[in-house]
Amino acid sequence: MTAGGLQRLPLIDLRARLATNPHGGPATTVPLARKRGIVIHYHGPAIPPDADEVAVLQAAARYHVARDWDEMPGNGLHTAGDGLMYHLAVGRTGALYWCRDVEAVLWHCGAWPANAEALAVLVLIGGDQHATAAQLAALRRLCDTWRDLGHGDEVWGHQELQPTSCPGTLMADFVLPYREGRRIGVAYGHYFTETGHFVGGAFWEYWQRHGGLMIFGYPLTEEIVEDGRTVQYFERAVFEWWPENRPPYQVLLRRLGAAALAARETTPTS
Structure with missing residues (x-):
């Protein structure tokens, strides 16, 4: 079976x-x-x-x-x-x-x-x-x-x-x-067999329009919720969904450099 x-x-x-x-x-x-x-x-x-x-x-x-x-x-x-x-x-x-x-x-x-x-x-x-x-x-x-x-x-x-x-x-x-056949949330997109994850809706549109694989790499997760916000991790970026913003600013990229610097500044040095 x-x-x-x-x-x-x-x-x-x-x-x-x-x-x-x-x-x-x-x-x-x-x-x-x-x-x-x-x-x-x-x-x-x-x-x-x-x-x-x-x-x-x-x-x-x-x-x-x-x-x-x-x-x-x-x-x-x-x-x-x-x-x-x-x-x-x-x-x-x-x-x-x-x-x-x-x-x-x-x-x-x-x-x-x-x-x-x-x-x-x-x-x-x-x-x-x-x-x-x-x-x-x-x-x-x-x-x-x-x-x-x-x-x-x-x-x-x-x-x-x-x-x-x-x-x-x-x-x-x-x-x-x-x-x-209507669009619902993230009801359309692409399934990446390489990593076993799906990119849909506004994230899929953004991924395609702003450089695709060369810029962002493959998806590493499904859409997940962090601190009340829907996000999705890629090899070289994290997409965030901000529905309260006006288009085209509803999909934003996480400020990875700022987050990394903040983490470094809070890490005690020996």
Whole structure:
């Protein structure tokens, strides 16, 4: 069992660290060639920004294993889950967690055949939280890659397949704009196989217009949040996103020389 070609993305394999139940269900698979589309989910309850995301996923797996998935309550039967009901999860910094083999059939929504054939993706937000720029970039990259692998370009929000509030703000922030092909945050750009990182949106535009590889080098990170500001590290620069500025000053380069000098001045000499 594999990630179905998604290994080209920087997946963090958590499969062996998440609770499973060999006696649970659905415990079935479908051939990879039949896999089509993606269903987007959110966590439900809000997730604290400083939460340990692996621990959140481990708790969710334990819940899914213990939950009664039988759709006819009161019949005296208990249908336990066989594991976490999401194939992949997307963290706040854009980390992609591999949770289940993609061939696995999961009880992740109430519609058929979507619950058998689609890829189930959990974005680690909940309540009225919004996905970070890094999450949107990683989610777009995942959807694009799945499409490029020949699994269709259908993207649904969970609520479109079953009465639920899931995936919350992701319907407006991602699902509908993605289907309509609109730019959303950092939803377009380039994935660098050389370093395994994606550059999107305004950072991608700036990188291209101001010298590209020769000036900035390859990306060394995904977009991350430092002191409340979205940044991305390159071999020879750090890009910062300043949405409060007027264009073309929303992408600024960190003053690396000043930072290095300040660090040197505060370092005690022997």
